[in-house]
Amino acid sequence: MNILELRDISMIYGTVKALQDINLTVQKGEWVALMGPSGSGKTTLMNIIGCMDKASRGSVVLDGVEFSQLNAKQLTAIRRDKIGLVFQQFHLVPYLTALENVMVAQYYHSMPDEQEAMAALERVGLAERARHLPSQLSGGEQQRVCIARALINYPMLILADEPTGNLDEANANIVLRLFQELHQEGHTIIMVTHDPDVGKLAERCIMLDHGKIVQHSNRYEGVAKACVNG
Amino acid sequence: MFWQILKGSLVRQRQKMFMVAITIALGVSLTTAMLNVMLDVGDKVNRELKAYGANITVTPRSASILHDFYGVEAGGAGQYLQESELGKLKTIFWANNIVDFSPILETRAIIGQTASEITLVGTWFNHRLDLPTGETVETGIKQLKSWWSVEGNWVQESSQGAMLGSMAASRLGLQIGDEIDLVIPGSDRTAKVKIEGVFNSGGPEDEEIFVPLGLAQKLTNLPGKVGKIEVSAITTPENELARKAAHDPKSLSLKEWETWYCTAYVGAIAYQIEEAITGAHAKPVRQVAESEGAILQKTQLLMLLITVLSLIGSTLGISNLLTASVMERNREVGLLKALGADDTEVLVLTLSQILFTGIAGGFAGYFLGLGFAQIIGQTVFSAAVAAKPMVIPIVMVLVVLVTLTGSLPAIRMLVSLRPAEVLHGR
Numbered sequence: 206m207n208i209l210e211l212r213d214i215s216m217i218y219g220t221v222k223a224l225q226d227i228n229l230t231v232q233k234g235e236w237v238a239l240m241g242p243s244g245s246g247k248t249t250l251m252n253i254i255g256c257m258d259k260a261s262r263g264s265v266v267l268d269g270v271e272f273s274q275l276n277a278k279q280l281t282a283i284r285r286d287k288i289g290l291v292f293q294q295f296h297l298v299p300y301l302t303a304l305e306n307v308m309v310a311q312y313y314h315s316m317p318d319e320q321e322a323m324a325a326l327e328r329v330g331l332a333e334r335a336r337h338l339p340s341q342l343s344g345g346e347q348q349r350v351c352i353a354r355a356l357i358n359y360p361m362l363i364l365a366d367e368p369t370g371n372l373d374e375a376n377a378n379i380v381l382r383l384f385q386e387l388h389q390e391g392h393t394i395i396m397v398t399h400d401p402d403v404g405k406l407a408e409r410c411i412m413l414d415h416g417k418i419v420q421h422s423n424r425y426e427g428v429a430k431a432c433v434n435g
Numbered sequence: 436m437f438w439q440i441l442k443g444s445l446v447r448q449r450q451k452m453f454m455v456a457i458t459i460a461l462g463v464s465l466t467t468a469m470l471n472v473m474l475d476v477g478d479k480v481n482r483e484l485k486a487y488g489a490n491i492t493v494t495p496r497s498a499s500i501l502h503d504f505y506g507v508e509a510g511g512a513g514q515y516l517q518e519s520e521l522g523k524l525k526t527i528f529w530a531n532n533i534v535d536f537s538p539i540l541e542t543r544a545i546i547g548q549t550a551s552e553i554t555l556v557g558t559w560f561n562h563r564l565d566l567p568t569g570e571t572v573e574t575g576i577k578q579l580k581s582w583w584s585v586e587g588n589w590v591q592e593s594s595q596g597a598m599l600g601s602m603a604a605s606r607l608g609l610q611i612g613d614e615i616d617l618v619i620p621g622s623d624r625t626a627k628v629k630i631e632g633v634f635n636s637g638g639p640e641d642e643e644i645f646v647p648l649g650l651a652q653k654l655t656n657l658p659g660k661v662g663k664i665e666v667s668a669i670t671t672p673e674n675e676l677a678r679k680a681a682h683d684p685k686s687l688s689l690k691e692w693e694t695w696y697c698t699a700y701v702g703a704i705a706y707q708i709e710e711a712i713t714g715a716h717a718k719p720v721r722q723v724a725e726s727e728g729a730i731l732q733k734t735q736l737l738m739l740l741i742t743v744l745s746l747i748g749s750t751l752g753i754s755n756l757l758t759a760s761v762m763e764r765n766r767e768v769g770l771l772k773a774l775g776a777d778d779t780e781v782l783v784l785t786l787s788q789i790l791f792t793g794i795a796g797g798f799a800g801y802f803l804g805l806g807f808a809q810i811i812g813q814t815v816f817s818a819a820v821a822a823k824p825m826v827i828p829i830v831m832v833l834v835v836l837v838t839l840t841g842s843l844p845a846i847r848m849l850v851s852l853r854p855a856e857v858l859h860g861r
């Protein structure tokens with residue numbers, strides 16, 4: 206079943222063509238890695254899928270809803286209800302505890318539920334650190350809080366833009382293991398990464414260059430090759 | 436959750452918010468001080484200026500014609516006002532602006548002991564007067580001539596007492612406590628009075644003797660009659676319309692006339708006095724009346740100007756601080772938006788934070804302002820300033836207005852802030 210379908214997506218900033226005629230479909234439960242050199246348009250694409258930007262041209266259909274006709278408020282609602290976001294920088298509210306940071310997402314979605322938020326932190330192995338402020342957590346721990354927050358409203362799609370980009374290897378591995386588990390549980394994930402090893406974990410790897418898809422491999426072996434070459 | 440975020444962001448930005456609160460407190464304190472001074476000292480200044488005496492004199496019409504045409508003081512029969520009509524002064528349209536008034540009945544008298552002639556003035560000293568409206572006012576020369584310096588006491592209304600001018604006292608060698616006989620020349624009417632007080636007015640009254648009105652009426656055999664009335668009224672400064680009316684009332688159009696009648700010009704008040712009291716001619720003592728109003732109005736204008744400027748200053752200050760504060764928080768706000776907060780929710784959150792700060796600052800500023808008001812009152816007007824309750828709602832409205840206006844640029848930034856731009860560190 207397709208949950209996401211991009212058709213002829215282009216994004217133009219003045220004279221910069223950040224994306225050109227991108228076509229892509231993502232199935233439920235897939236893990237897609239988005240790779241490519243710096244400036245190739247990965248973040249731009251993630252922003253369009255994540256309802257944080259509108260494409261200059263083309264159509265995005267998520268779960269049967271076409272984005273181009275929607276206003277800002279409706280886009281916010283889709284992001285809130287269907288998408289979980291994880292960023293390269295961890296982006297936690299600095300004066301709220303780990304637990305409260307997870308609850309903020311519940312608050313804007315529906316209702317804060319402390320037990321459920323606690324369970325989400327347990328899921329990422331941070332139950333003991335629930336009452337700590339972000340400044341008291343390591344980078345890896347902060348990113349795990351972000352993942353817990355991204356999961357809390359049962360999103361249909363998880364978007365992660367270089368989630369391990371700011372982490373050392375040990376922490377990156379913990380985070381990646383989490384994503385693997387999520388994938389096994391059936392979550393749909395699109396992840397931007399520069400790391401071929403991370404790319405290998407995904408089922409599919411998409412290479413962007415100058416705003417175009419230059420390589421698209423579906424098979425596991427091909428993935429490794431494509432990503433390593435990129 | 437809302438409160439946690441609100442509290443957290445307030446605590447985190449406490450320095451900026453503290454500055455915002457201080458800016459508001461300063462603006463509000465000045466506003467509070469000025470408003471209180473304006474409203475309270477306004478009255479007090481007026482009373483102080485009024486100390487220079489009556490600004491309207493009311494005389495019988497026929498007497499005034501004689502005076503105006505031939506320059507003679509009327510002494511003839513029949514030219515008197517009725518004492519019983521004095522209360523009507525407090526029934527005219529501008530009754531509340533009539534602060535004090537006092538009747539005068541003059542005659543020549545001879546002091547038996549020294550065989551010297553003196554002007555005898557019958558008047559109210561501190562008279563309780565029941566008004567047709569059912570109210571009671573206290574009025575008389577004790578209020579009207581508050582600048583007199585008096586040795587001894589003011590005369591009690593019911594007594595057989597008298598107050599002697601200081602010049603007469605020293606010329607005749609009379610002192611407080613002396614009893615004297617007053618004789619009306621060419622009649623057999625006499626009275627024995629005791630000198631209760633000696634006053635110094637700095638004017639021609641210092642050669643005169645003041646007795647209760649009733650006694651003067653008995654001596655002159657003019658029961659219930661009054662020679663003239665001195666009135667002190669708070670007035671609006673003259674303008675073109677007032678001058679036009681003074682020159683020729685008939686030249687006013689109906690609309691102009693209505694405006695004139697319903698403004699507290701000294702001329703309009705005089706006109707209304709004439710309407711109220713039979714056979715009366717009310718004449719403004721113009722210079723005094725005009726300067727009284729003008730000084731007060733200029734003072735109030737100045738205070739209003741300071742208030743407005745200080746509020747504008749506060750608004751600008753707040754607007755800078757809040758813009759900086761929103762810029763500092765843009766990642767956080769972008770994050771909240773990314774997590775699904777819409778513009779309204781972000782606005783409510785930020786405005787709550789700003790209003791909370793504004794109210795705290797306003798509260799502190801109000802009390803600070805009461806203090807300022809006292810300082811201004813004491814140093815500038817030498818009067819204590821009472822806190823006027825009506826200042827509180829005005830200040831509250833101003834706090835909200837100033838904080839909201841000051842937060843407009845910040846609000847615009849918040850609304851236009853796009854999470855994609857701040858979250859990827861571009």
Ligand SMILES: Nc1ncnc2c1ncn2[C@@H]1O[C@H](COP(=O)(O)OP(=O)(O)OP(=O)(O)O)[C@@H](O)[C@H]1O
Binds near residue numbers: 222223
């Ligand atoms: N708001 C914008 N205004 C103008 N140009 C932009 C804007 N956002 C992105 N671009 C341009 O679009 C192109 C793609 O940017 P994008 O951030 O998507 O790259 P990226 O693949 O995520 O790079 P990186 O790996 O460094 O994160 C770049 O050339 C960038 O300069």
Ligand SMILES: [Mg+2]
Binds near residue numbers: 247248366
């Ligand atoms: Mg990027």
